[in-house]
Amino acid sequence: MRSLRNGFRLMQAAGGRLPDLPWLLLLLAMPVLVHLAELAGLISSDPLLLVSGLGVDVPGGVLLTGQPGWIDGNAGVTVQALGRLVARDWAHGIVPWWNPYSGVGVPLAGEYQPAAFFLPWVLLLGFHNGVLLLKVALQIVAGLGCWGLGRRLGFVRPVAAMGALLFAFNGSFAWASDAPIQPMAFLPLILLGIEQARDRAGRMGGWVTLGFGLGWSLLAGFPETAFLDGLLALAWSLVRLAGERGNWPGLAGRLTLGSVFGLLLAGPQLVAFIDFLPDAFVGSHAGPIASPLPSAGFAMWLMPWLHGTIQLDRIADLWFGLGGYLGAAPVLLAGLGLAARGGREPGLRWMLFGWIVLVVGKTAELQPFAALADAIPMMAHAVVSRYATASVELAVILLGCFTLDDWCRGRISSRTRIAIGLTGFCVVVVLCLILAWPVSRTLPRPAWLLSVGLLVLVAGVLAALLSRPATRKRLGGVVLVGVIEALILFAVPLASGRTGGRLDTGTIAFLRANLGLQRFTTLGSALVPNYGAYWGLASINHNLIPVPRHWSDYLHRAIDPDSDPVQFYGADGGNPAGIRRRAAALAPRIGALSALGVRYLLQDHGRDWLAVPAVPEDGRTDAGFTGLSGSDVLTAMYPHGPRSAMQVGRVSVMLGTFRSRSSGLLLATLCNGTECAHGSADLGAAVDNGAMLVRLDRTVTLRPDQPFRLTLTHPDGARVAIWLWQRGDAAPPLPRLTLQDGFLPMLTLVHQGEAADIYALPDPAPYAEVRGPCRLRIDSRTRMVADCTAPAMLVRRELFLPGWEFRTGGAWQPVRRDGELFQSAALPAGHSGIEFSYAPPHAPVGWCALLLALAMLGAKLGLWLARRVAPV
Structure with a gap:
C-alpha cells in the first residue's frame, strides 16, 4: 500500500506540475540539435558525394569510418535523385506522373518509391541537403506523434517524452535515409x-x-x-x-x-x-520471400555497433538484412514489464508482445511463427526482416513505457521480480553474442568491447534504479539513461560524416550543354542510375522496382543478356571483372545503343572499359612517364598477350600533352612476330593525361601468352609524354597501352572530367523524327512543330505505355506503339503544333x-x- 501511495503522489507530481509546451519544444528541437553540425555544413552525409559517382577527393569519416547514416544507397538513387525530380516538377506546376530521365522513360508516380504525392514533405528534397531536411522533419513528426499517443495512453509527461525521443531517434532513422523510413x-x-x-x-x-x-x-x-x-x-x-x-x-x-x-x-x-x-516487372515480390536475418544480426538489435560502423564492403549480407535496431534500454524495460502485477491495458500489451514475437519469428524464419506470418495475406511477399523493424521498435518502446507506468504506480517493487527479469535479459544477450561470435571474432575487437560495455552499463543502472520504489529523481534517472543511450547509438554514424570533397561539375555542365534530348549510358561507377534525373539528364541506366516489363525485356534481349531487370548499372558487380563483363556485353551492341538515342558513353576517369589493358591490373603500378620528341623512338616488348585471343584494330596510349602544348603526329606500330599494323593520331586533338586512340591500318591477331611489340615515334612537333606501367621490380616499364577489337565502332573522347570521361557514340538516333515529307522542329520532349506536304508518321523515342496521348490542335488521341518500345503519332498534311501528355489511364x-x-x-x-x- 505504501508503494501505491508513493506511486500515486509521483503520478500527480510528474503529470501536473509541468505543462506540455516545454516537452513539445524539446521534441521539436532535439532532431535539429543532433543534426546541427550537418545543417550548418560542418560535416556532410549527403549521398550526392558518396553515391552519385561524381564525388571527387571525398575523405573518410570525420571521426569514424563507414557510411554516414544510411545502409542502402537508395537514399541517393531513389530518395534524393528521384525525389528531387518530383519536387522540381511540383515547383514548375507539373504533376509528376512521368520520369523521362531513366531508361527510355518510366512512370514516376507509378513506380511508387519516388513518393510523387507525398506532399508537403517531398518538397524538402528540392532544397540543398534535402535528404537530411526530410529526415529531420520525419523525426519531428514521429516524436510528436508518439508523444500524443503516450499522453493518450495515460503516461506521465516524462515517460511520454522518453517514448517519443526513443522513437524519434530509433534504429531505423539511424541506419536508413531511404524510402523505408518515410512511412514509419x-x-x-x-x-x-x-x-x-x-x-x-x-x-x-x-x-x-x-x-x-x-x-x-x-x-x-x-x-x-x-x-x-x-x-x-x-x-x-x-x-x-x-x-x-x-x-x-x-x-x-x-x-x-x-x-x-x-x-x-x-x-x-x-x-x-x-x-x-x-505492365511492370516486380522482381522477387511476385512470389513469396524468405529472407531470414543472418544469426549474427540479432545481437545487433541490442548492440548495433557490435561489428563496427556501417561498412557495406564487410558483412554486406548482414547489413542489408537489418532495418534498424532496438538498443538495450527499451528491450530491458519491455521485458521487466512482464514482472508487473495487474498493469494497465493488458490486452494491448499482450498484442504488442505477440506482434514482436511474430515478427522476430518470421525474421528468423522460425516455425511455427514464419508459417503463421506467411498465412497473413501478402505478408509472405514482404521483406519482413528489414521493413517490419520500425513497428517492432515502436512496440518495444510502448511496452517499456508501460513498464515505467507500472513502476510509478507501485506495481514493480519486488527486487526478486527485477532480478528474474534482468536474468532473462542476460540470457537473451548471451545467446545473441554466441550467435554473433563467428562474425565478431573476425572483426576489430574495440567495437565489440564498447558495445558490450555500454549494454552492461545501461542494464546495470536501470536495474539499480528500478529495484527501488519510484521517486521523481529515480524516474528522471531512468528516462535520462534511456534517452542518453538512444542518442549515443544514434550519433555513431554521424561521426562518419565527411568534411570535404566536391562534385565533378564539369561533366554535368558538358552534358547539359551538349546532350539535348538524347541519352547517355555508363560503364563503371560514374553518374550512377537515376542521378541523371537529379540534373534533368536522360540516361538509359535505371534502378527501379517495379520497372516497365517491355523495357527490361528489351534490355535482356538487345543490350545485355545478363542485365539485372531491376538495376541496369554500368558498374556490374562493383569490381573491375564485373565492369569488364558489362563492357564485353555492350561492345558488340553499340549500334543498339545508338538506336535508343544514346549519344554519350560515360566511363570512370582514366579508364576505357571497352578496351583490354595490355598489362593485367593485378600487381600493376604506375611508373611515371617518358618523353618523345624529334627522332625519338620508343619500342616496348609486352611479354604476354591478352587473356583471350583478340583481333586488335585500335590501340590507345595514355599521353601527357603538357597542358595541350604537344603537336605533330604520334605514329604507332603493333607487331605480333612479323605481322604488323600501323597507325597515326594527331596530337593536337589529344586530351592531356588522357587516352589517345590510334586506328590501325589492319587488324593484328594477339593470342594469350604470346609476346607482342609496340613502337611509338614522334617525328616532329612539340614534345609529348608517354605514361608508363610497371609490373614487378625486375620488369621494365611499358607504355600504358590498351587494346580494342578492330570490329567495334569508333568512340571519340569528347570530354575529360575529374570523375568521368565522356565518349561520343556514332550516329545516335534523334529523340524524335518524321517518316514522310516533313520538317520537324523539336521544342521539348512534349512539344514539337511539323510542316508536312503529305500525311506522315512521327516517331518519338519515349517508352510506350497506356496513358500517353497527343494532339495536333484538335482533340487528344492515344499514341500508337512503334516497334517494341517507342511511340508514334499520325500527322496530317500542313502545319501542326504537336503536344504529348501522360497520365495513368x-x-x-x-x-x-x-x-x-x-x-x-x-x-x-x-x-x-x-x-x-x-x-x-
Missing part, C-alpha cells in the same frame, strides 16, 4: 487516431488523425513498410474494438471512416501504382478520390466550426 514516421499518428476515435464525444480528432496518418503512410513511397505498419494498426484496432463492448459499432464506424479518408487521400498515388502493375478516379477526401475534411471542419460558434 506516421505509425504513431495512426495509432493516436485509433485512440482518439474511442472518444464518444466525437471531437475533431479521431478519424481525421487516423486518416492523415494512414494517407501519409501510403504516400510516403514504400508500400512494404506501410503495409506492415498497417497490420500492427489493424491488430491495435481489433483490441480496442474487443474492449468497447456496447460502443463498438460507433468505434468501428469512426475507424472505417478514417481508413476510407486515408485511402482517398492517397487516391492518385494508388491509382498510378495499380495502373502500372500490369484511371487518373480521373484518383483525382475524384482526393476531391472526396477533401470534401469529407471540409465537412468535418464546418461541423467543428459550427459547434464552436453556436450559442450556449
Whole structure:
C-alpha cells in the first residue's frame, strides 16, 4: 500500500506540475540539435558525394569510418535523385506522373518509391541537403506523434517524452535515409487516431488523425513498410474494438471512416501504382520471400555497433538484412514489464508482445511463427526482416513505457521480480553474442568491447534504479539513461560524416550543354542510375522496382543478356571483372545503343572499359612517364598477350600533352612476330593525361601468352609524354597501352572530367523524327512543330505505355506503339503544333478520390466550426 501511495503522489507530481509546451519544444528541437553540425555544413552525409559517382577527393569519416547514416544507397538513387525530380516538377506546376530521365522513360508516380504525392514533405528534397531536411522533419513528426499517443495512453509527461525521443531517434532513422523510413514516421499518428476515435464525444480528432496518418503512410513511397505498419494498426484496432463492448459499432464506424479518408487521400498515388502493375516487372515480390536475418544480426538489435560502423564492403549480407535496431534500454524495460502485477491495458500489451514475437519469428524464419506470418495475406511477399523493424521498435518502446507506468504506480517493487527479469535479459544477450561470435571474432575487437560495455552499463543502472520504489529523481534517472543511450547509438554514424570533397561539375555542365534530348549510358561507377534525373539528364541506366516489363525485356534481349531487370548499372558487380563483363556485353551492341538515342558513353576517369589493358591490373603500378620528341623512338616488348585471343584494330596510349602544348603526329606500330599494323593520331586533338586512340591500318591477331611489340615515334612537333606501367621490380616499364577489337565502332573522347570521361557514340538516333515529307522542329520532349506536304508518321523515342496521348490542335488521341518500345503519332498534311501528355489511364478516379477526401475534411471542419460558434 505504501508503494501505491508513493506511486500515486509521483503520478500527480510528474503529470501536473509541468505543462506540455516545454516537452513539445524539446521534441521539436532535439532532431535539429543532433543534426546541427550537418545543417550548418560542418560535416556532410549527403549521398550526392558518396553515391552519385561524381564525388571527387571525398575523405573518410570525420571521426569514424563507414557510411554516414544510411545502409542502402537508395537514399541517393531513389530518395534524393528521384525525389528531387518530383519536387522540381511540383515547383514548375507539373504533376509528376512521368520520369523521362531513366531508361527510355518510366512512370514516376507509378513506380511508387519516388513518393510523387507525398506532399508537403517531398518538397524538402528540392532544397540543398534535402535528404537530411526530410529526415529531420520525419523525426519531428514521429516524436510528436508518439508523444500524443503516450499522453493518450495515460503516461506521465516524462515517460511520454522518453517514448517519443526513443522513437524519434530509433534504429531505423539511424541506419536508413531511404524510402523505408518515410512511412514509419506516421505509425504513431495512426495509432493516436485509433485512440482518439474511442472518444464518444466525437471531437475533431479521431478519424481525421487516423486518416492523415494512414494517407501519409501510403504516400510516403514504400508500400512494404506501410503495409506492415498497417497490420500492427489493424491488430491495435481489433483490441480496442474487443474492449468497447456496447460502443463498438460507433468505434468501428469512426475507424472505417478514417481508413476510407486515408485511402482517398492517397487516391492518385494508388491509382498510378495499380495502373502500372500490369505492365511492370516486380522482381522477387511476385512470389513469396524468405529472407531470414543472418544469426549474427540479432545481437545487433541490442548492440548495433557490435561489428563496427556501417561498412557495406564487410558483412554486406548482414547489413542489408537489418532495418534498424532496438538498443538495450527499451528491450530491458519491455521485458521487466512482464514482472508487473495487474498493469494497465493488458490486452494491448499482450498484442504488442505477440506482434514482436511474430515478427522476430518470421525474421528468423522460425516455425511455427514464419508459417503463421506467411498465412497473413501478402505478408509472405514482404521483406519482413528489414521493413517490419520500425513497428517492432515502436512496440518495444510502448511496452517499456508501460513498464515505467507500472513502476510509478507501485506495481514493480519486488527486487526478486527485477532480478528474474534482468536474468532473462542476460540470457537473451548471451545467446545473441554466441550467435554473433563467428562474425565478431573476425572483426576489430574495440567495437565489440564498447558495445558490450555500454549494454552492461545501461542494464546495470536501470536495474539499480528500478529495484527501488519510484521517486521523481529515480524516474528522471531512468528516462535520462534511456534517452542518453538512444542518442549515443544514434550519433555513431554521424561521426562518419565527411568534411570535404566536391562534385565533378564539369561533366554535368558538358552534358547539359551538349546532350539535348538524347541519352547517355555508363560503364563503371560514374553518374550512377537515376542521378541523371537529379540534373534533368536522360540516361538509359535505371534502378527501379517495379520497372516497365517491355523495357527490361528489351534490355535482356538487345543490350545485355545478363542485365539485372531491376538495376541496369554500368558498374556490374562493383569490381573491375564485373565492369569488364558489362563492357564485353555492350561492345558488340553499340549500334543498339545508338538506336535508343544514346549519344554519350560515360566511363570512370582514366579508364576505357571497352578496351583490354595490355598489362593485367593485378600487381600493376604506375611508373611515371617518358618523353618523345624529334627522332625519338620508343619500342616496348609486352611479354604476354591478352587473356583471350583478340583481333586488335585500335590501340590507345595514355599521353601527357603538357597542358595541350604537344603537336605533330604520334605514329604507332603493333607487331605480333612479323605481322604488323600501323597507325597515326594527331596530337593536337589529344586530351592531356588522357587516352589517345590510334586506328590501325589492319587488324593484328594477339593470342594469350604470346609476346607482342609496340613502337611509338614522334617525328616532329612539340614534345609529348608517354605514361608508363610497371609490373614487378625486375620488369621494365611499358607504355600504358590498351587494346580494342578492330570490329567495334569508333568512340571519340569528347570530354575529360575529374570523375568521368565522356565518349561520343556514332550516329545516335534523334529523340524524335518524321517518316514522310516533313520538317520537324523539336521544342521539348512534349512539344514539337511539323510542316508536312503529305500525311506522315512521327516517331518519338519515349517508352510506350497506356496513358500517353497527343494532339495536333484538335482533340487528344492515344499514341500508337512503334516497334517494341517507342511511340508514334499520325500527322496530317500542313502545319501542326504537336503536344504529348501522360497520365495513368484511371487518373480521373484518383483525382475524384482526393476531391472526396477533401470534401469529407471540409465537412468535418464546418461541423467543428459550427459547434464552436453556436450559442450556449
